[in-house]
Amino acid sequence: xxxxxxxxxxxxxxxxxxxxxxxxxxxxxxxxxxxxxxxxxxxxxxxxxxxxxxxxxxxxxxxxxxxxxxxxxxxxxxxxxxxxxxxxxxxxxxxxxxxxxxxxxxxxxxxxxxxxxxxxxxxxxxxxxxxxxxxxxxxxxxxxxxxxxxxxxxxxxxxxxxxxxxxxxxxxxxxxxxxxxxxxxxxxxxxxxxxxxxxxxxxxxxxxxxxxxxxxxxxxxxxxxxxxxxxxxxxxxxxxxxxxxxxxxxxxxxxxxxxxxxxxxxxxxxxxxxxxxxxxxxxxxxxxxxxxxxxxxxxxxxxxxxxxxxxxxxxxxxxxxxxxxxxxxxxxxxxxxxxxxxxxxxxxxxxxxxxxxxxxxxxxxxxxxxxxxxxxxxxxxxxxxxxxxxxxxxxxxxxxxxxxxxxxxxxxxxxxxxxxxxxxxxxxxxxxxxxxxxxxxxxxxxxxxxxxxxxxxxxxxxxxxxxxxxxxxxxxxxxxxxxxxxxxxxxxxxxxxxxxxxxxxxxxxxxxxxxxxxxxxxxxxxxxxxxxxxxxxxxxxxxxxxxxxxxxxxxxxxxxxxxxxxxxxxxx
Amino acid sequence: xxxxxxxxxxxxxxxxxxxxxxxxxxxxxxxxxxxxxxxxxxxxxxxxxxxxxxxxxxxxxxxxxxxxxxxxxxxxxxxxxxxxxxxxxxxxxxxxxxxxxxxxxx
Numbered sequence: 067x068x069x070x071x072x073x074x075x076x077x078x079x080x081x082x083x084x085x086x087x088x089x090x091x092x093x094x095x096x097x098x099x100x101x102x103x104x105x106x107x108x109x110x111x112x113x114x115x116x117x118x119x120x121x122x123x124x125x126x127x128x129x130x131x132x133x134x135x136x137x138x139x140x141x142x143x144x145x146x147x148x149x150x151x152x153x154x155x156x157x158x159x160x161x162x163x164x165x166x167x168x169x170x171x172x173x174x175x176x177x178x179x180x181x182x183x184x185x186x187x188x189x190x191x192x193x194x195x196x197x198x199x200x201x202x203x204x205x206x207x208x209x210x211x212x213x214x215x216x217x218x219x220x221x222x223x224x225x226x227x228x229x230x231x232x233x234x235x236x237x238x239x240x241x242x243x244x245x246x247x248x249x250x251x252x253x254x255x256x257x258x259x260x261x262x263x264x265x266x267x268x269x270x271x272x273x274x275x276x277x278x279x280x281x282x283x284x285x286x287x288x289x290x291x292x293x294x295x296x297x298x299x300x301x302x303x304x305x306x307x308x309x310x311x312x313x314x315x316x317x318x319x320x321x322x323x324x325x326x327x328x329x330x331x332x333x334x335x336x337x338x339x340x341x342x343x344x345x346x347x348x349x350x351x352x353x354x355x356x357x358x359x360x361x362x363x364x365x366x367x368x369x370x371x372x373x374x375x376x377x378x379x380x381x382x383x384x385x386x387x388x389x390x391x392x393x394x395x396x397x398x399x400x401x402x403x404x405x406x407x408x409x410x411x412x413x414x415x416x417x418x419x420x421x422x423x424x425x426x427x428x429x430x431x432x433x434x435x436x437x438x439x440x441x442x443x444x445x446x447x448x449x450x451x452x453x454x455x456x457x458x459x460x461x462x463x464x465x466x467x468x469x470x471x472x473x474x475x476x477x478x479x480x481x482x483x484x485x486x487x488x489x490x491x492x493x494x495x496x497x498x499x500x501x502x503x504x505x506x507x508x509x510x511x512x513x514x515x516x517x518x519x520x521x522x523x524x525x526x527x528x529x530x531x532x533x534x535x536x537x538x539x540x541x542x543x544x545x546x547x548x549x550x551x552x553x554x555x556x557x558x559x560x561x562x563x564x565x566x567x568x569x570x571x572x573x574x575x576x577x578x579x580x581x582x583x584x585x586x587x588x589x590x591x592x593x594x595x596x597x598x599x600x601x602x603x604x605x606x607x608x609x610x611x612x613x614x615x616x617x618x619x620x621x622x623x624x625x626x627x628x629x630x631x632x633x634x635x636x637x638x
Numbered sequence: 639x640x641x642x643x644x645x646x647x648x649x650x651x652x653x654x655x656x657x658x659x660x661x662x663x664x665x666x667x668x669x670x671x672x673x674x675x676x677x678x679x680x681x682x683x684x685x686x687x688x689x690x691x692x693x694x695x696x697x698x699x700x701x702x703x704x705x706x707x708x709x710x711x712x713x714x715x716x717x718x719x720x721x722x723x724x725x726x727x728x729x730x731x732x733x734x735x736x737x738x739x740x741x742x743x744x
Contacts, residue, residue, distance in 0.1 A: 072676035180707070233729055238696070243724040246687050250725070263712050265679045273685035551640075 122147025245285030
């Protein structure tokens with residue numbers, strides 16, 4: 067059996083990948099994302115997908131990636147099992163053709179497309195073995211398949227902060243060892259992952275104590291559903307979700323590789339069509355140019371050696387410059403888009419404790435020249451979360467304090483409104499509140515929510531806040547004019563709704579950490595359409611490409627696989 | 639579990655190979671210094687619950703975090719190839735998603 071190389075060598079190689087610091091020529095397979103009308107051109111490649119078990123198969127995601135390219139295009143079979151790649155999406159070349167249909171496999175397949183297009187390729191799928199099925203299961207399918215209480219299932223969503231459900235599910239750890247593993251998860255940094263196993267400064271001291279009862283209980287639960295006592299089979303049926311049907315098959319999806327980046331966290335599409343990407347682990351600001359697939363990385367200097375690199379939220383100010391909250395380095399990084407120069411602002415407590423920036427919002431800085439940001443950690447445990455208003459011209463930080471007697475303004479998501487006030491989305495299932503701070507007075511108002519708090523969101527053109535409720539798996543909308551909150555349950559249970567945005571026309575888009583689905587909800591009819599993505603995605607952010615004259619589309623990122631996906635529906 | 643183990647390993651090797659390909663062997667020294675990942679803080683052996691012997695058929699030799707001849711990415715050394723701790727995994731660090739790991743058709 068071939069031995070996997072030492073992790074340090076892998077990591078060093080991976081670091082060098084990121085160290086290119088220059089543009090990657092992507093050799094893209096596609097050209098300018100066309101208007102939808104253009105997709106009616108003669109197909110570049112088409113065919114039928116079938117299996118012995120089902121005959122013609124609807125809802126199979128078929129993907130084509132030109133060899134050497136960083137761009138993959140995907141379409142979905144209709145109810146006749148037919149698929150078709152539009153003529154303007156694939157250029158001539160040799161393509162690897164893959165598919166996603168849980169429970170089935172496809173032998174390695176390539177096809178060559180000539181200058182005249184019109185390629186034909188039928189795909190015959192065969193039934194997956196039990197082991198193959200287990201490896202195909204999405205995070206959500208594991209969570210839905212396993213027995214457990216609602217609390218235990220929400221608890222499993224926390225595994226997805228850093229890795230997929232395969233790791234605990236394929237583990238042979240017994241309850242004792244799984245409790246130790248669960249305890250260890252609490253001392254990794256917020257952006258840790260298997261490729262980035264960073265520990266907090268006091269990790270060993272914390273782990274010298276035995277696991278808490280909660281950690282032991284959760285460890286025992288995981289050990290009851292993994293492979294520790296049941297041989298090669300899981301003690302429950304593996305339940306795949308149904309494949310897409312109907313409208314959910316009418317879509318084109320484009321997946322962009324980000325060479326050298328493992329953990330894109332947020333995307334931001336600018337007026338020129340560039341997609342700016344924050345990197346949860348690498349110390350870069352990244353630009354993807356979808357027209358060419360070109361990726362450019364702008365390195366951010368390190369301020370705190372020994373602390374984790376990487377950023378979380380990315381935003382754009384009134385001058386078009388890009389800002390990113392640089393987590394453990396306690397920096398706000400600013401990219402001057404005209405010069406390509408990166409500069410940093412350090413948090414007031416940057417060199418104390420575990421101070422880290424997460425969120426930053428400058429989208430409405432044209433109102434008053436200010437941006438909003440927040441820190442977690444810091445030297446004072448009794449005041450660990452701090453909200454700041456930053457003057458972009460001077461770099462001065464002004465801390466906004468909570469009302470007397472109130473706890474810290476402890477938000478996860480920050481969302482500025484059209485007047486550059488800011489909403490805080492408290493991702494704490496027990497708090498059941500979000501809040502809004504007035505930009506001029508600094509006064510904070512609390513808004514009650516049924517169920518748990520909010521996670522991330524966006525403002526629409528009517529100054530309404532759209533937000534997700536992670537713990538209770540809902541999309542929400544708050545209208546400050548009526549002070550009314552409207553909530554919608556996500557159809558897939560325990561999805562872990564993460565981010566939501568309205569297209570200012572008809573649809574709300576959202577995505578989550580577990581299902582590999584992009585959800586589109588028609589606010590007029592309440593109809594949901596769930597687009598199955600070609601890859602495992604673990605979304606942390608959505609960015610709607612609005613289209614006043616047609617259908618909106620969605621950009622999102624694979625936080626745990628270094629990819630960006632654009633989802634373009636073909637039908638209302 | 640032999641089939642699953644094999645598939646995971648193969649997927650890991652493939653992914654690592656892909657990562658090597660992506661570098662193209664090009665690197666700017668200056669840029670690498672700018673980007674250099676910060677030194678990983680390792681756990682003490684006690685905190686990691688490390689033991690010198692294996693756990694059934696699991697040992698450091700088959701864990702991707704093991705560094706030949708006697709080190710580990712996450713635990714202070716020295717580490718035995720026959721040792722074990724609850725961080726043990728057979729998944730490559732690059733196998734982070736759920737879908738497609740090891741499945742040729744994905």
